[in-house]
Amino acid sequence: MRKSEHKLTFMQTLIMISSTLIGAGVLTLPRSAAETGSPSGWLMILLQGVIFIIIVLLFLPFLQKNSGKTLFKLNSIVAGKFIGFLLNLYICLYFIGIVCFQARILGEVVGFFLLKNTPMAVVVFIFLAVAIYHVGGGVYSIAKVYAYIFPITLIIFMMLLMFSFRLFQLDFIRPVFEGGYQSFFSLFPKTLLYFSGFEIIFYLVPFMRDPKQVKKAVALGIATSTLFYSITLLIVIGCMTVAEAKTVTWPTISLIHALEVPGIFIERFDLFLQLTWTAQQFACMLGSFKGAHIGLTEIFHLKNKNNAWLLTAMLAATFFITMYPKDLNDVFYYGTLLGYAFLIVITIPFFVWFLSWIQKKIGRGQLQ
Amino acid sequence: MQIDSDLQNNLDTLKKTLGQNDDMMFYTFAFGDSRQKACLLYIDGLTENKMLAQYVISPLQKEALAHKECSIEDLSAFFFGFHHSVVSTMKEIEQLVFSGQAILLADGYRGGLAFDTKSVATRSLDEPSSEVVERGPKIGFIEKLRTNTALLRERTSDPNLVIKEMTLGKRTKKKIAVAYIQDIAPDYVVKEVFKRLKSVNIDNLPESGTLEQLIEDEPFSIFPTILSTERPDRVESSLLEGRVSILVDGTPFALIVPATVDEFIHSPDDYSQRWIPMSLVRLLRYSSILITIYLPGLYISLVSFHTGLLPTRMAISIAGSRLNVPFPPFVEAFIMIFTIELIREAGLRLPKPIGQTIGLIGGVVIGQAAVQAQIVSALMVIVVSVTALASFTVPSYAYNFPLRIIRIGVMISATALGMYGVIMVYLFVIGHLMRLKSFGQDYIIPIMAQPGQDLKDTVIRIPTMFLKRRPTRNDPEDNIRQR
Numbered sequence A: 001m002r003k004s005e006h007k008l009t010f011m012q013t014l015i016m017i018s019s020t021l022i023g024a025g026v027l028t029l030p031r032s033a034a035e036t037g038s039p040s041g042w043l044m045i046l047l048q049g050v051i052f053i054i055i056v057l058l059f060l061p062f063l064q065k066n067s068g069k070t071l072f073k074l075n076s077i078v079a080g081k082f083i084g085f086l087l088n089l090y091i092c093l094y095f096i097g098i099v100c101f102q103a104r105i106l107g108e109v110v111g112f113f114l115l116k117n118t119p120m121a122v123v124v125f126i127f128l129a130v131a132i133y134h135v136g137g138g139v140y141s142i143a144k145v146y147a148y149i150f151p152i153t154l155i156i157f158m159m160l161l162m163f164s165f166r167l168f169q170l171d172f173i174r175p176v177f178e179g180g181y182q183s184f185f186s187l188f189p190k191t192l193l194y195f196s197g198f199e200i201i202f203y204l205v206p207f208m209r210d211p212k213q214v215k216k217a218v219a220l221g222i223a224t225s226t227l228f229y230s231i232t233l234l235i236v237i238g239c240m241t242v243a244e245a246k247t248v249t250w251p252t253i254s255l256i257h258a259l260e261v262p263g264i265f266i267e268r269f270d271l272f273l274q275l276t277w278t279a280q281q282f283a284c285m286l287g288s289f290k291g292a293h294i295g296l297t298e299i300f301h302l303k304n305k306n307n308a309w310l311l312t313a314m315l316a317a318t319f320f321i322t323m324y325p326k327d328l329n330d331v332f333y334y335g336t337l338l339g340y341a342f343l344i345v346i347t348i349p350f351f352v353w354f355l356s357w358i359q360k361k362i363g364r365g366q367l368q
Numbered sequence B: 001m002q003i004d005s006d007l008q009n010n011l012d013t014l015k016k017t018l019g020q021n022d023d024m025m026f027y028t029f030a031f032g033d034s035r036q037k038a039c040l041l042y043i044d045g046l047t048e049n050k051m052l053a054q055y056v057i058s059p060l061q062k063e064a065l066a067h068k069e070c071s072i073e074d075l076s077a078f079f080f081g082f083h084h085s086v087v088s089t090m091k092e093i094e095q096l097v098f099s100g101q102a103i104l105l106a107d108g109y110r111g112g113l114a115f116d117t118k119s120v121a122t123r124s125l126d127e128p129s130s131e132v133v134e135r136g137p138k139i140g141f142i143e144k145l146r147t148n149t150a151l152l153r154e155r156t157s158d159p160n161l162v163i164k165e166m167t168l169g170k171r172t173k174k175k176i177a178v179a180y181i182q183d184i185a186p187d188y189v190v191k192e193v194f195k196r197l198k199s200v201n202i203d204n205l206p207e208s209g210t211l212e213q214l215i216e217d218e219p220f221s222i223f224p225t226i227l228s229t230e231r232p233d234r235v236e237s238s239l240l241e242g243r244v245s246i247l248v249d250g251t252p253f254a255l256i257v258p259a260t261v262d263e264f265i266h267s268p269d270d271y272s273q274r275w276i277p278m279s280l281v282r283l284l285r286y287s288s289i290l291i292t293i294y295l296p297g298l299y300i301s302l303v304s305f306h307t308g309l310l311p312t313r314m315a316i317s318i319a320g321s322r323l324n325v326p327f328p329p330f331v332e333a334f335i336m337i338f339t340i341e342l343i344r345e346a347g348l349r350l351p352k353p354i355g356q357t358i359g360l361i362g363g364v365v366i367g368q369a370a371v372q373a374q375i376v377s378a379l380m381v382i383v384v385s386v387t388a389l390a391s392f393t394v395p396s397y398a399y400n401f402p403l404r405i406i407r408i409g410v411m412i413s414a415t416a417l418g419m420y421g422v423i424m425v426y427l428f429v430i431g432h433l434m435r436l437k438s439f440g441q442d443y444i445i446p447i448m449a450q451p452g453q454d455l456k457d458t459v460i461r462i463p464t465m466f467l468k469r470r471p472t473r474n475d476p477e478d479n480i481r482q483r
Helices: A010-021 A026-033 A041-064 A071-078 A080-114 A120-135 A139-168 A182-184 A189-197 A197-208 A210-246 A251-257 A270-299 A309-324 A328-345 A350-363 B007-018 B051-064 B072-077 B090-098 B145-155 B189-197 B208-215 B232-240 B261-265 B276-303 B311-323 B329-349 B353-373 B376-393 B400-435 B452-456
Strands: B022-033 B036-043 B084-087 B102-104 B113-114 B159-169 B172-183 B227-231 B244-248 B253-257
Touching: A010 A139, A010 A197, A010 A210, A010 A270, A026 A041, A026 A189, A026 A210, A026 A251, A026 A270, A026 A309, A026 B159, A041 A189, A041 A197, A041 A210, A041 A350, A041 B084, A071 A080, A071 A270, A071 A350, A071 B253, A080 A120, A080 A270, A080 A309, A080 A328, A080 A350, A080 B036, A080 B329, A080 B400, A120 A139, A120 A270, A120 A309, A120 B400, A139 A197, A139 A210, A139 A251, A139 A270, A139 B400, A189 A328, A197 A210, A197 A270, A270 A309, A270 B400, A309 B051, B007 B022, B007 B036, B007 B090, B007 B102, B022 B051, B036 B051, B036 B090, B036 B452, B051 B072, B051 B102, B051 B208, B072 B084, B072 B113, B084 B090, B090 B102, B145 B159, B145 B172, B145 B232, B145 B244, B172 B189, B172 B232, B208 B227, B208 B244, B208 B253, B227 B232, B232 B244, B232 B253, B261 B276, B276 B329, B276 B376, B276 B400, B311 B329, B311 B376, B329 B353, B329 B376, B329 B400, B353 B376
Parallel strands: none
Antiparallel strands: B022 B036, B036 B102, B084 B113, B102 B113, B159 B172, B172 B244, B227 B253, B244 B253
């Protein structure tokens, strides 16, 4: 007898990876890139995209060979109970950190542009509460949410960028590599953080219908977001110069804010940007949230996948951590810390792979 | 208690238990050479008397029965070609007689015969009133199960069409029929349907709606996860897509499972009309759903939170029209939407000609008067009317309710949190929809998550000649529709 199959298709995996990469970066990337004074951030993004695709392709064979298990399971099998526990806890905390960062950025943006008088705690709490409801629904339904939101985001965003193209001046992004290679490479750490997000593949592989396609899906997913970021950066810098992008907090919104297309029903488009970005930010956060949820379920050995206590505890924890930073500068400081945490997180599969390789050499390997 | 060979004994016991009913008939007559006594038990009105006389009494009386002692099975041979069965206990008699069968008891026979002579008053086949289509068969199901299954058979002469019957309802013993096409419907869905039907343990099923609520996946969701229809052509096309249909005796509404959101928005004549206009109509319907849900909420949030986002001249004209209105936008919108819901509910219960008058009174008089009395602004009347109009374009009445409920939710959150509230309700509803399942299959699949060939028949419908495969969302066993 056949059974109904609720697993992710190739397209859903691709969208999920790609969509988790695109979040807060849409609004803050141009400023981070402009801080070094080099207008060639878009090239750096492309370069980093390639680097990350290579890194991912290096560790994916390990996950693919053990496609029935999430990295959380692999950790505790290979590294033993204690070290596995520490690794899992680290990944979970990292995921929760990402969630809080994204939620806080959303709270700041909504408070700044949409709801000036509403306390941020309300905004953030509603955001996290709705997200927790989604998290309870499982990976498959979350992937469907992604597939629903992502195309709308892409279409509206690309449309807005096209509208702003008439402010675009090629001179603003020329000369390429202005300030020499040193200035170009000083961009490297600034834009690195925007690639965090693809680590959701750590838990995604077992949910795929055909795990053989995972490499293609992840590579194409990262490539899509890289292209998206690169175009955004190119157009925003090309429209408002590096000097201006450096001074405003949310350059992308400012750009769309300045845009007026008379003759259409609504002349201003920042509303569209904020609505789609809110939805996109939500989707982006959801992947990490589910990652933390799966990880914690694994750590506490919970039988019930939707343990209400765990979900409530996660909601409370994320809410308080989100409200912890005092102001936006604080938030960006913690963001930088998360960037370093991200670099450590992507070494974990290599570490575990290495351990399992050693175990196989000495004949105690339990994995392929 | 076994049936005795003495007729008088039997009748005495039966009269004790059944005799209190005045519509219970005991018709005694004699037959054969030896003038043996016999009695026919039936419910007057449930049984066709003419049939009894023609097929039961007269063949008996024509036969010359010589010997008195023969078994009831021998007697049964006289009624060859007329559906009947042998009964041996009093309990069976009680059950069968009340389900409309006539029981023949004869003196000297240990047992009786039950004849299926049920005939119920039904209406004739009619055009379904709840699902009107512009083009398509003008025939609907009626209250009689046998006619409905026959309608299905008549439309689908595929030998793989299976119609399985069972009785539900501890007391009223309603017949229900499960129809599916064996080599198309996935077996896990069919099994699930039977499993859920068997778990139903209720005394009475007045309508298929009761059954729907007992077997649906999400009783606490506002969204219906089972489709109900009056149209045989709709059931037929659903069966051919690999779904299962459940028909209940006594109601013209058949259930179709599993259901997807799209099914509630599509109409059967989407396929019978040409594809370009129908694709446009579908686009219209999908956008009207968005309007139904979001328009009042968007208006409220634009007017009360984000006036800066409107074009200047429009903002001025809105402010002008709201100048003398004493209420905040939410109260204003709520008054109008409440009125519209009142008109709708009032018009529904009244006879058709009066119902139309109600609409006129409600729409013209109240709308016009409310604006002139400056209780609501003219723009709000327009917004709410467009919203109501848009909600009428959804073909399914059951699917109308969730849209109207979400609309109120959007309005409330727009009042509290403006645009952010609207988008949060949107995300919440999306999350809820994605979690819903109908008989093990997805209730909604976003466009990007579907395989390419399924997209041919979603928001638009491409020409029929390209619809070569059945949609994979129902997971059909045999997916080739055209070669």
